[in-house]
Amino acid sequence: MRVAVFGASGFIGTHLTAALSARGDEVRAGSLRDPVRAAQLAAGCDAIANLAGEPIAQRWNARVKERIESSRVALPRAFLEALAVTDGHPKVFVSASAIGYYGTSETRTFAEDDLAGSDFLANVCERWELQAGRAAELGMRVACIRTGLVLGTGGALARLLWPFRLGLGGKIASGRQWCSWIHVDDLIGIYLMALDGAQGTLNATAPNPVRNEEFTAALGAALNRPTPFPVPAFAVRALLGEGSTVLLEGQRVLPERTQRLGYAFRFPALEPALAQILR
Numbered sequence: 441m442r443v444a445v446f447g448a449s450g451f452i453g454t455h456l457t458a459a460l461s462a463r464g465d466e467v468r469a470g471s472l473r474d475p476v477r478a479a480q481l482a483a484g485c486d487a488i489a490n491l492a493g494e495p496i497a498q499r500w501n502a503r504v505k506e507r508i509e510s511s512r513v514a515l516p517r518a519f520l521e522a523l524a525v526t527d528g529h530p531k532v533f534v535s536a537s538a539i540g541y542y543g544t545s546e547t548r549t550f551a552e553d554d555l556a557g558s559d560f561l562a563n564v565c566e567r568w569e570l571q572a573g574r575a576a577e578l579g580m581r582v583a584c585i586r587t588g589l590v591l592g593t594g595g596a597l598a599r600l601l602w603p604f605r606l607g608l609g610g611k612i613a614s615g616r617q618w619c620s621w622i623h624v625d626d627l628i629g630i631y632l633m634a635l636d637g638a639q640g641t642l643n644a645t646a647p648n649p650v651r652n653e654e655f656t657a658a659l660g661a662a663l664n665r666p667t668p669f670p671v672p673a674f675a676v677r678a679l680l681g682e683g684s685t686v687l688l689e690g691q692r693v694l695p696e697r698t699q700r701l702g703y704a705f706r707f708p709a710l711e712p713a714l715a716q717i718l719r
Contacts, residue, residue, distance in 0.1 A: 442466040443635065444482040444530070447491030451595040452536070452587075452627065456489060459628045472515040479522035487532035487635050488580075490516060490572070496538070496561070497596065500683040505560065512568040520574050533580040534634045535572035539588045539620055539645060541565035544689030546616055552586070552641045552697040559685065569641070583634035585627075588645035588693060591713055592624030604659055610669035612676060615653030617690035620645040623707035623716070633703055643695040647708050652690065655710065662714040 443460055447453045448469035457467045470481040472492045482488050492515070494507040516535070523529065542550040543557015556566040569584045576582050591597050603609050622645050630644045650658070660667035676684045695703070707713035 441487060441635070442468065442485045444468045444470060444478075444485040444488045445491065446470050446472050446478060446489070447493065447536070450491060451592070452590060452624070453491045455592065455624050455628050456491065456631055459632060463632075472511070472519050475515060475518035476522045478519050479526045482519075482523060482530055483526045483528040485528075485530045488530050488534065488575075489631060489635065490519075490533070490535045493536065493568075496540075496683065496686060497599075497680075498683060499679065499681045500560075501681065504683075509564050509567075512564055513571055516568070516571040517574070520571070520578065524578055529578050529580065531580060532583075532635060533572060533575035534583045534585065534631060535569065537569050537572075537584045537586045537641075538565050539586050539643065539691055539693045540686065541569070541586055542691050542693065544617075544685060544691050546618065546689070549692045549694060551694050552643055560682070561686070581639045583639045584641050585630060585634060585644045586641060586693070587627060588620035588622050588643075588649075590624050590627055591621055591717060593717060595624070597717065600659065601663075604663050604665055604667070607665045608669050609656060609660055609665065609667045610671060611653040611656045611667070612671045613652075613673040613688050615651060615656065615670070617652050617688060618649050618692040619652050619655045619690055620649040620693040621655070621710065621713075622646050623713040626703075626705050626707055629706070630698060630703055633701070638701050640697070642698045642701070642703075643693055644698070645693045645695050646705060646710070646713070647695055647699065648710065649692050649694070650710055658710050658714055662711070662718050
């Protein structure tokens with residue numbers, strides 16, 4: 441299978457391209473920054489995996505929010521418009537999305553059938569998926585992968601490790617907010633399942649989400665380090681601004697449809713996942 445991968449140089453993209461190459465698929469890596477060129481690259485491919493998007497984990501201001509929205513809504517729309525007038529449409533379009541789709545809650549549990557939330561990130565995710573859905577008008581099978589906190593060598597976990605290794609880690613704010621996580625190997629497995637036949641919305645989160653205080657304790661235990669220093673909410677807000685809601689509020693998300701479609705998680709529990717990554 442020939443697969444066009446946009447966002448191939450990122451943390452998830454490098455893992456996906458490696459997995460595709462390992463099983464004998466041909467990968468064409470590209471960018472959506474030039475939608476016409478991206479459409480030309482995708483022409484003649486069997487499938488598209490769109491992982492491109494401005495990083496969420498940064499301090500939000502008006503300019504950053506515009507980049508977050510444009511990279512997930514305007515650029516995919518322009519790409520599909522360019523692809524519509526290009527010969528040789530792929531048969532499959534798999535788009536990244538995020539569990540921010542559901543909004544945040546300390547008490548609710550979300551699955552694929554739940555409606556979108558009402559905050560900025562939820563609105564962006566909803567429109568992101570709507571643009572992906574337009575690929576069906578070009579005859580493509582469409583899947584959207586709503587992804588939680590991805591754990592692996594690199595990515596978000598790499599930024600957490602140094603304070604924890606110094607014994608300076610701790611829960612964030614109350615520690616009661618939910619952390620819906622996934623091992624990168626399982627995330628890639630879900631992408632491959634979507635490329636090979638699944639369609640619709642798939643939650644890419646392990647079936648056992650934990651609260652932040654549980655995540656903190658598990659990471660400290662995996663590193664054999666204490667976790668005595670909680671991070672106050674005001675410090676997170678000072679660092680990330682409005683973007684702090686991702687860390688301070690969270691959501692409990694289950695991969696109900698993903699499992700119904702037959703995906704078997706290699707790392708359903710947090711402690712073995714951390715042990716495998718850190719050993």
